[in-house]
Amino acid sequence: MESIRPLLATPTFVLALVLLLALAFALAFAMDTPAGHQLPRPPSLNSPPPSLNSPPITMLPTEIIQHIASFLPPSGAASFASTCLCIRLAAGTQYLSALRASRTEILALLELLLADAPxxxxxxxxxxxxxADCARxxxxxxxxGASATSVFRKTWDLSTRYIVSSFSPPIFYTIMAMHRHGHQCDELLSRIAPPTTTRYTSSSGIASQHTVHYRIATTGxxxxxxxxxxIFPRPPLDDREHTLGSFCHHIGxxxxxxxxxxxxxxTEALSGTGRSQPKFIDCNYCRTTVLVGARKLRGRGIGLFITWWKDLGDGRPADETWTDQIGLSTRPEKWRHVRHGTIPVVEAFEGQNARYLDFDEVMTRADWKELLRLSPIQ
Ligand SMILES: [Zn+2]
Ligand SMILES: [Zn+2]
Ligand SMILES: [Zn+2]
Structure with missing residues (x-):
């Protein structure tokens, strides 16, 4: 069913459905019409004869095309009407008012148009x-551009602040819509992630690395x-020495x-085994989890590992996961408590039980090598 659902909404599917309905209607009419009687209203005699290339549906009487359109949701009817001029003329305008009245239907139509565009x-x-914020x-x-809605400006500002500075809401909405229509988006997601940066600051003796990965969860x-x-030579690294901004709207x-x-x-890393326990900080107000850990590195000092996972929702602007995430509701009493002591976002991303996940486990070997290369041995 999962693989069928996105198919149900594609224009190709709509067209196939329409052709089937058309065939059923044509048969029904043929059987109901007594011999010698004319069909109710054939296509106008003034219109040029359909060429061999035009789809058979364009040869149907206007009433049938209108009838077919009446079975479709407004977005489906508009998508059907957009397939060719004869259908647009025949389908009339009955679906337009319902389409204009519903933001959900407008967004559904935009998704259909997007899914079919080259x-x-x-x-x-x-x-x-x-x-999705400007609905276009x-x-x-x-x-x-200049005609962006104020909702869009606010969303953009908040998401670059609380997600990652390169985050673009329209690209997010587009990728999620393409995903819903059955596109493989992994390659796109790796392209929009900012490149890994590794640097060493000689004045402080601190080497640091920043890496971002996106993934679409199996649940959507x-x-x-x-x-x-x-990596730094003299612990502790405190608030004045790191440049960490906000993990979410609520924890920084x-x-x-x-x-x-x-x-x-x-403190834990400097005593005993030289490794701290992995410590999870789970936001109470949005789906963000932070993992912190530290370990001693012989000859270099100490390594401090901070990883955070965020669930951004499904890309529909009213989605509460999304509005909680960027803090569109700014009054604390409005924040919803969504957590129950579990860390589902970590498990959804890593595909494993977070209880067994260590703080330095998700780093790639290549990134680690690069960080060590820039961090001098004392
Ligand atoms: Zn598609
Ligand atoms: Zn916009
Ligand atoms: Zn939060």
Whole structure:
């Protein structure tokens, strides 16, 4: 069923359904019409005879085309009408008022148009993006421009602040719509992730690395995992020395809950086995989980590992996972408690039980090698 559902909404499916219905109607009419009687209303005699290339549906009487359109949801009827001029003329305008009245139907139509549009050959991405905040398709190189709605401006500002600075809401909405229509989006997701950066600051002696990965969960939402790793010679690394911003709208690098945990893992790493326990910080108000851990690195000092996972929702603008995530509701009393002591976003991303996940486990070997290369041996 999972693989069929996206198919049900594609224009190709709509057309196939329409052809089937048309055939059924044609048969019904043929059987109901007594011999010698004319069919109720054939296509206008003034219209040019359909060429061999035009689809058989265009030869149907107008009433039947209208009848077919009446069975479709407004978005489906509009998509049907967009297939060719004769159908658009025949289908009439009965679906338009219902379409205009429903934002959900408008977005559904935009998704259908997007799913069928060819990719821009240069960027191998749809030439037009879906902006769900402005409820329209926008040219990829121009964006929403000066006519962007205030909702869109706010969403963009909040998402670059609380997700990652390169985050683009229209690209998010577009990828999620393509995903719903059966497109494979893994390659696109790896392209929109900012490249891994590794740097060493000689004044402080701190080497650091920043990595971002996106993944669409099997249950539908987009997940993002960000990793920041520091190697520094003299612990503890405190609030003044790191540049961590916000993990979400509710927890940041300067939040007491995080600062306390960071001090604790460093103390643990300096004693006993040289490794801290993995410590999870779970946001109470949105689907964000932070994992912190530290370990001693012989000759280099200490490694501090901070990873955070976020569930961004399914790309529909009213989705509560999304509005909680970017903090569109700014009054604390409005924040919903969504957590029950579990860390589902970590398990959805990693595909394993978070209880057995260690703090330095999700780092790739290549990233780790690069970080060690830049971090000098004392
Ligand atoms: Zn498609
Ligand atoms: Zn927009
Ligand atoms: Zn939060």
């Amino acid at each position: 990719n821009n050959p240069i960027v191998n991405f749809p030439s037009r993006l879906l902006c 398709l926008i040219p990829i190189y121009i964006g929403c 939402p987009l997940l993002i995992r960000t990793q920041v790793t520091y 690098g300067k939040t007491e809950r995080f600062s306390t945990t960071m001090k604790l893992v460093q």
